[in-house]
Amino acid sequence: MSSKLRILVPVKRVIDYAVKPRVKSDRTGVETSGVKHSLNPFDELSIEEAVRLRERKSPVEEILAVSAGPAKCADTLRTAMAMGADRSIHVDVPEDKPLEPLGVAKLLKAIAEKEKSNLIILGKQAIDDDSGQTGQMLAGLLNWPQATQASKVAIDNDTVTVEREVDGGVETLKAKLPMIITTDLRLNEPRYASLPNIMKAKKKKLDKKSLGDYGVDATPRLKTVKVEEPPVRQGGGKVEDVDGMIAKLKEMGAI
Amino acid sequence: MLPVARQSALRAVRAQTAPRPLLSPAQSSFLARLLSTLAILEQKDGKLNTGSLGAVTAGGKLGGAVHGFVAGKAAKTIAQEAAKIKGLEKVIAVENEAYERGLPENWAPLLVENIKKGGYTHVIASHSAFGKSLLPRVAALLDVQQISDVMSIESEDTFVRPIYAGNAILTVQSTDSTKLLTVRQTSFAPAETDGGSAAVEDGVDPKVESPTEWVSESLAKSDRPELASAEKVVSGGRGLKSKEEFDRLIPPLADALGAAIGASRAAVDSGFADNSLQVGQTGKNVAPQLYLAAGISGAIQHLAGMKDSKVIACINKDPDAPIFQVADVGLVGDLFEKVPELTEKLKSQS
Numbered sequence: 001m002s003s004k005l006r007i008l009v010p011v012k013r014v015i016d017y018a019v020k021p022r023v024k025s026d027r028t029g030v031e032t033s034g035v036k037h038s039l040n041p042f043d044e045l046s047i048e049e050a051v052r053l054r055e056r057k058s059p060v061e062e063i064l065a066v067s068a069g070p071a072k073c074a075d076t077l078r079t080a081m082a083m084g085a086d087r088s089i090h091v092d093v094p095e096d097k098p099l100e101p102l103g104v105a106k107l108l109k110a111i112a113e114k115e116k117s118n119l120i121i122l123g124k125q126a127i128d129d130d131s132g133q134t135g136q137m138l139a140g141l142l143n144w145p146q147a148t149q150a151s152k153v154a155i156d157n158d159t160v161t162v163e164r165e166v167d168g169g170v171e172t173l174k175a176k177l178p179m180i181i182t183t184d185l186r187l188n189e190p191r192y193a194s195l196p197n198i199m200k201a202k203k204k205k206l207d208k209k210s211l212g213d214y215g216v217d218a219t220p221r222l223k224t225v226k227v228e229e230p231p232v233r234q235g236g237g238k239v240e241d242v243d244g245m246i247a248k249l250k251e252m253g254a255i
Numbered sequence: 256m257l258p259v260a261r262q263s264a265l266r267a268v269r270a271q272t273a274p275r276p277l278l279s280p281a282q283s284s285f286l287a288r289l290l291s292t293l294a295i296l297e298q299k300d301g302k303l304n305t306g307s308l309g310a311v312t313a314g315g316k317l318g319g320a321v322h323g324f325v326a327g328k329a330a331k332t333i334a335q336e337a338a339k340i341k342g343l344e345k346v347i348a349v350e351n352e353a354y355e356r357g358l359p360e361n362w363a364p365l366l367v368e369n370i371k372k373g374g375y376t377h378v379i380a381s382h383s384a385f386g387k388s389l390l391p392r393v394a395a396l397l398d399v400q401q402i403s404d405v406m407s408i409e410s411e412d413t414f415v416r417p418i419y420a421g422n423a424i425l426t427v428q429s430t431d432s433t434k435l436l437t438v439r440q441t442s443f444a445p446a447e448t449d450g451g452s453a454a455v456e457d458g459v460d461p462k463v464e465s466p467t468e469w470v471s472e473s474l475a476k477s478d479r480p481e482l483a484s485a486e487k488v489v490s491g492g493r494g495l496k497s498k499e500e501f502d503r504l505i506p507p508l509a510d511a512l513g514a515a516i517g518a519s520r521a522a523v524d525s526g527f528a529d530n531s532l533q534v535g536q537t538g539k540n541v542a543p544q545l546y547l548a549a550g551i552s553g554a555i556q557h558l559a560g561m562k563d564s565k566v567i568a569c570i571n572k573d574p575d576a577p578i579f580q581v582a583d584v585g586l587v588g589d590l591f592e593k594v595p596e597l598t599e600k601l602k603s604q605s
Binding site for chain 1: 393428474520543579588
């Protein structure tokens with residue numbers, strides 16, 4: 001017997017990938033106010049994959065999007081719903097006290113258990129902290145199988161087959177639901193939310209919750225000592241032709 | 256304010272005078288008695304993966320004892336090889352075919368048991384596909400906030416890592432009692448594979464069954480140097496226009512230089528090159544002696560993966576492409592003419 005998929009898709013609001021982040025002058029972090037934010041690109045792939053599972057006639061009962069962060073995360077969740085998520089939960093976390101991956105994983109464990117999720121699709125990493133940990137941590141906490149950096153997902157009854165990106169190529173893994181998958185770039189091409197779907201998403205359910213509602217202690221373990229600009233690399237200027245290039249590379253000992 | 260400025264100035268000077276202990280001798284010998292590091296060593300088909308030996312180097316910087324860990328079908332044979340790694344005091348081996356494929360579901364409990372038994376203060380893996388998939392799972396089981404992609408070690412609890420695609424550098428202090436780190440391969444050179452004489456010891460094997468089954472793998476075959484550790488890298492981007500052109504122009508140039516081949520995300524997304532060749536924030540980090548970019552504009556996500564290269568050269572027809580801002584040698588021109596010309600001239604010189 002095949003179980004109906006109850007897919008949980010955690011999404012994160014991050015500084016838009018096209019924006020070059022600026023380090024604050026007091027070196028406490030990166031300037032986030034007045035900067036364009038969007039849905040983390042890898043999370044778009046997660047939503048897209050969940051929606052495609054439904055379109056491929058997998059028995060999807062529900063796609064639930066979840067985000068933890070300040071009030072503006074509601075916009076991120078609306079985007080996820082415009083792409084096809086059925087409803088969403090916003091866990092309010094103050095902007096100045098962001099969760100660490102371990103805290104997010106603990107929160108997601110509580111949500112997954114409460115919502116009886118049996119498939120959780122996360123992005124392989126968020127492009128702000130670049131940690132790449134939450135999915136694996138969640139899999140560990142739930143003691144579920146994991147397939148990270150997925151480039152292909154197939155579900156047949158309770159069996160999930162995932163092709164994943166590894167160093168030097170791909171490998172294929174197989175496991176039974178429930179399962180954790182993290183998405184890699186090649187998995188799919190996320191759709192744009194159409195205007196009618198954006199309008200429809202406004203009517204979809206968005207619950208507001210707090211960390212306390214899930215009884216999660218997410219006390220941070222890491223202290224930011226400082227955030228600095230990376231050393232600036234000085235370009236060495238241009239050469240006229242190929243001979244110039246070879247000469248300069250030789251001079252620099254590169255060839 | 257002044258002491259802070261002095262500290263950072265001192266640190267800057269110290270950084271230039273390697274090798275040197277991170278802490279004062281008195282402090283470090285005190286810590287050395289307390290610190291112990293478990294370095295996860297990767298293997299494939301019965302051979303040590305030298306790319307993972309940066310974990311040993313990073314462990315050495317902490318100052319305490321460093322033990323290596325191997326598991327798999329031929330773990331004991333590999334452990335004998337690993338025992339020669341410079342800097343290792345002990346190699347812990349768990350011989351069991353179940354660990355051959357590096358599945359995190361049985362590897363994580365395996366590591367947890369061995370970390371607890373050894374009472375390690377630090378556990379270090381390489382920031383490779385294996386380390387990335389495994390270590391966070393271990394961290395969750397130990398209730399520890401792992402630190403990913405560490406570029407440098409400031410002290411036993413303070414680490415430096417890139418965030419925002421390397422556009423900011425974060426120094427972070429961990430309050431966890433056990434520190435779990437994945438380390439950037441290009442920031443910690445592999446430890447030497449001879450000169451050491453570590454003891455080999457059997458580890459604990461909790462024999463947890465993996466719910467995940469390994470089915471198959473398909474690795475891109477290549478006689479070229481491995482991208483992440485290559486001395487030279489030739490990388491192609493969207494400017495190559497098609498897979499045919501990529502295959503026609505890039506491999507000969509790479510061969511002429513003895514270089515590995517890389518690609519931008521645009522080139523990978525357009526199907527010009529395999530995903531495993533992607534250089535950048537979400538692909539591989541490289542820091543070769545020479546990085547030659549052809550038809551790559553230099554988006555921040557790409558620069559994140561290659562800006563630590565010693566010499567960057569580029570060929571691009573757009574003189575305003577951001578890549579020229581970081582390139583040591585830039586050539587404005589049509590890559591369909593310049594790349595073959597460069598290939599020919601390099602060949603005739605060698």
